[in-house]
Amino acid sequence: RAKQEGRGRARFFEPEMDRQLREKRSLQRDLQAALSRRELHLHYQPQASIDGRILGFEALLRWQHPKRGAVSPTTFIPVAEESGVIMEIGEWTLREACREATNWSGGLHVAVNLSPIQFRHGDLPGLVHAILLETGLTPSRLELEITESVLIGDHARAIAILRRLKALGVGIAMDDFGTGYSSLSYLQSFPFDKIKIDQSFVMNVHQPQSAAIIRAVIGLGRGLHLPVTAEGVETDNQLAFLAAEGCEQVQGYLIGRPLPIEDYRSLVGHQAADARSTGTRRC
Numbered sequence: 001r002a003k004q005e006g007r008g009r010a011r012f013f014e015p016e017m018d019r020q021l022r023e024k025r026s027l028q029r030d031l032q033a034a035l036s037r038r039e040l041h042l043h044y045q046p047q048a049s050i051d052g053r054i055l056g057f058e059a060l061l062r063w064q065h066p067k068r069g070a071v072s073p074t075t076f077i078p079v080a081e082e083s084g085v086i087m088e089i090g091e092w093t094l095r096e097a098c099r100e101a102t103n104w105s106g107g108l109h110v111a112v113n114l115s116p117i118q119f120r121h122g123d124l125p126g127l128v129h130a131i132l133l134e135t136g137l138t139p140s141r142l143e144l145e146i147t148e149s150v151l152i153g154d155h156a157r158a159i160a161i162l163r164r165l166k167a168l169g170v171g172i173a174m175d176d177f178g179t180g181y182s183s184l185s186y187l188q189s190f191p192f193d194k195i196k197i198d199q200s201f202v203m204n205v206h207q208p209q210s211a212a213i214i215r216a217v218i219g220l221g222r223g224l225h226l227p228v229t230a231e232g233v234e235t236d237n238q239l240a241f242l243a244a245e246g247c248e249q250v251q252g253y254l255i256g257r258p259l260p261i262e263d264y265r266s267l268v269g270h271q272a273a274d275a276r277s278t279g280t281r282r283c
């Protein structure tokens with residue numbers, strides 16, 4: 001098709017498109033092997049109440065590529081979704097995060113991101129149920145983060161799956177709220193447990209438009225009796241604004257960066273040491 005658009009353009013675009021395609025295929029191949037080569041791991045970022053109490057951690061995937069070094073999930077998740085290997089990666093992530101969270105004390109929750117692909121194929125509620133049984137994690141301590149894109153397409157099927165997940169006792173959070181499509185109707189069609197305001201609004205809070213959107217989402221949460229978490233909180237000014245507006249929960253570099261869980265051992269409590277002494281902790 002590029003050729004029909006004129007010779008000059010075709011000559012200009014084809015090598016670049018070719019390069020991108022080869023790049024994607026190469027990442028796809030490497031991703032397939034990444035799991036078995038143990039190149040994937042999870043970092044954990046604290047989620048806190050506005051007064052600084054740690055409530056839980058979000059698990060975020062990291063890929064340490066043998067040649068490329070660290071590859072961002074914003075690069076490799078779409079590639080994994082396209083090739084389908086996200087199904088395996090998603091299962092590994094869920095199991096790994098749930099297993100890790102059983103080491104934490106004080107009822108801290110773990111939040112796990114789900115891909116829309118995991119809703120379209122396989123039996124997600126069955127998998128989550130099996131992993132909860134296998135790890136022994138209390139269902140209410142697992143929170144699944146989904147974006148609005150899950151609800152696009154086969155909406156009825158997505159809602160049915162969400163209901164089955166909720167029936168297991170896990171929490172469902174709407175991630176990146178405000179960046180997708182027709183967000184408001186989605187809030188009506190499913191009883192979410194939490195709304196996460198996208199970090200793009202928090203970062204631009206000094207702009208009246210972003211401030212207005214944050215206020216509106218916090219008001220929405222209040223009206224629907226849903227806790228609202230602000231993402232991407234980096235500065236004291238942002239935190240002060242959110243506190244003044246009545247935002248209940250925060251997440252961001254100001255509270256803590258995504259890091260290996262070892263770096264947060266003092267925050268997650270003594271459960272790991274206890275379990276190790278009784279020989280039940282697997283590692």
Ligand code: C2E
Pocket residue numbers: 045059060061072073074077093112113114115145175176199231232233234251252253254258
């Ligand atoms: P997300 O779920 O919205 O995660 C929040 C992203 O914001 C993370 O980027 C996190 O590192 C970053 N972040 C947190 N606080 C701050 C801050 O104060 N400032 C800035 N500039 N950034 C902050 P990350 O880890 O690169 O992940 C990006 C996206 O990749 C995630 O967005 C999520 O959509 C996806 N992702 C990550 N892990 C998984 C996973 O296990 N499964 C799936 N399906 N997607 C994942």
Ligand code: MG
Pocket residue numbers: 058113145175
């Ligand atoms: Mg998330």
Ligand code: MG
Pocket residue numbers: 175176196198199231
């Ligand atoms: Mg987000």
Ligand code: MG
Pocket residue numbers: 176
């Ligand atoms: Mg995001």
